[in-house]
Amino acid sequence: MNRVKDIARFGQQVWLDSLSRQLIASGRLRRLIDEDGIAGVTSNPAIFEHALTHDASYRDALAALPAGEPEVRFEAVAIPDIQAACDIFRPLYDTSGGEAGFVSFEVSPRLAHDADGTIAAARRLWAAIGRPNAMIKIPATGAGLVAIEESIAAGINVNVTLMFSHRHVRDVFEAYCLGLQRRSAAGLPIDRIRSVASVFVSRWDTLLDPLLATRAPELAGKVAISLARRAYQFWKHRFGPGSSFAALAARGAQPQRLLWASTGVKNPAYRDTLYVESLIGPHTVDTVPESTLEAFRDHGEASSQLEQGVEDASAVIDHLARIGIDLEAHADALQEEGLASFAKAFSALLERAA
Structure with missing residues (x-):
């Protein structure tokens, strides 16, 4: 039995949070798909x-x-790799009816607060890649929400990144649905559009564990999983049977999937497969770094855990409010921190590409 492959039994896709020319040329990406x-x-x-x-x-x-x-x-050397990866995943994309086999490429993080610039970049990159199983990554900033709606309306697959709070989740779901509504109203097809909403996980515990050490030590290591489980409950409310999404679904639209990002464990005191194991559930995606993939392959345990302890998750979130921890404010700070990190990496890669 392959432990990673076993996760699919519970309705979750596992994506690799890594890409390089060597990964493709060596045949290792194909092996990861097969094995x-x-x-x-x-x-x-x-x-x-x-x-x-x-x-x-x-x-x-x-x-x-x-x-x-x-x-x-940079794009001249990176886009061919995105295209090659898309081509490797294309059989999976076709056999799954467009539900799997996606490869994501991000717009410049320098455009995070520039809606028009992000829209233009998304259109340009989508056309340059020219693959139906590509996704363009757009951050869930205020400007990003405008660009997400516009990109979905234009028929572009979108991977929304850097989501941390309930507000981020709610606003991203709304932008996705508005984009679909606009496209459908224009008489354009919506059945092949796919999108994921990437909720970042481990960074919450990295941030809050030190604050909780003296104020509520019993909550250490529980915040990230609790917030993800709450997001999933809201996803069910927004896209499940009887929801307002039903009208779009009747026209062929597919729900925007939640994707768990940053699921590598950063605290060595925690089990190294903690976040992957705790968030396995249907209609979701987990994107994992190679080190976490290897750990799960070795000793991970696959079972449906995403809807376990939902009441406990609510209790954790309520407790945080009682002790004065403002999750929305911290979420915005985490998002800006993530943008700054990506912008720094982007500047470094442009120096190498100069």
Whole structure:
């Protein structure tokens, strides 16, 4: 039995949070699909910065390019990798009816607060990649919400990134549905559009565990999972049977899936497969770094856990409010911190692409 592949029995897809030319050229990505059941790939500026630093084939590819703007040069070497990965996943995309086999590429983090710039970048990247199983990553900022709605209305698959709070989840779901409504009202098809909403997990415990050490130590290591489980309950309310999404579903629309991001465990005191094991449930995606994938392959336990302890999750969130921890304020700070991290990595990769 392959422990990673076993997760699919519970309705969850596992995506790899890594991409490089070496991963593709070596055949390792194909093996991960065949052996572990990996159903997609995500990338971000930090992932590509690491790839450009450690994969010699990128240096050779960049050296062969004419001089030009660093971002243009970066895209010239990165987009072919996105296309190649899409092509590897294409059989899965086709056999799953467009439900799996996606590869994500992110717009520049420098555009995070520029709606028009993000919309233009999403359209350009979608056209440049030219694959139906690509997804364009857009952050869940205020400007990003505008761009998400516009991109969905334009027929672009979107991976919404850097979501931390209930408000982020609610607003992203709304932007997705508004985009579908606009597209349907224009007489355009909505049945092939797919989107995921990426809720970041481990960063919550990294942030709050030190604060809870003296104020509510019994909540340490429980906040991230509790917030994810609450998000899933809201997802069921927004997209489940009897919801207002039913009218769009009747026209072929598919719900926006929740995706668990940042599921690598950062606290060595916790089980290294904690977040993956705790958030297995139907109609979701978990995107995992290679180290977490290897850990789960070795000793992970697959079972349906996402709807276990829902009342306990609510109690944790209520307790946080009682002791004065403002989750929404911390969520916005975490989002800005994530944007800053991606912007730093993006600047570093552009230096390498110059």
